[in-house]
Amino acid sequence: MTEIRLSPSSGSCFNFVAEGKEERKTAWIVPIAIRERDGRTIVSWRCNLGKHCEAAFCVYARGARSD
Secondary structure (H helix, E strand, C coil), X not given: CCCCCCCXXXXXXXXXXXXXXXXXXXXXXXXXXXXXXXXXXXEEEEECCXXXXXXXXCCCCHHHCCC
């Protein structure tokens, strides 16, 4: 069995959008789930700013999700 270690990572997000204003913020990307699918291991990630960001192109942001 192969051991894989996943850890959170922080960095600058230059595309955080709130109330129509783009800002630079520090964001954390963290692993939230590990699943097996069709013999592959799938890791799901989440950004700590995702619930507050309105960026339409970011996969983590609420602006990218359809309501």
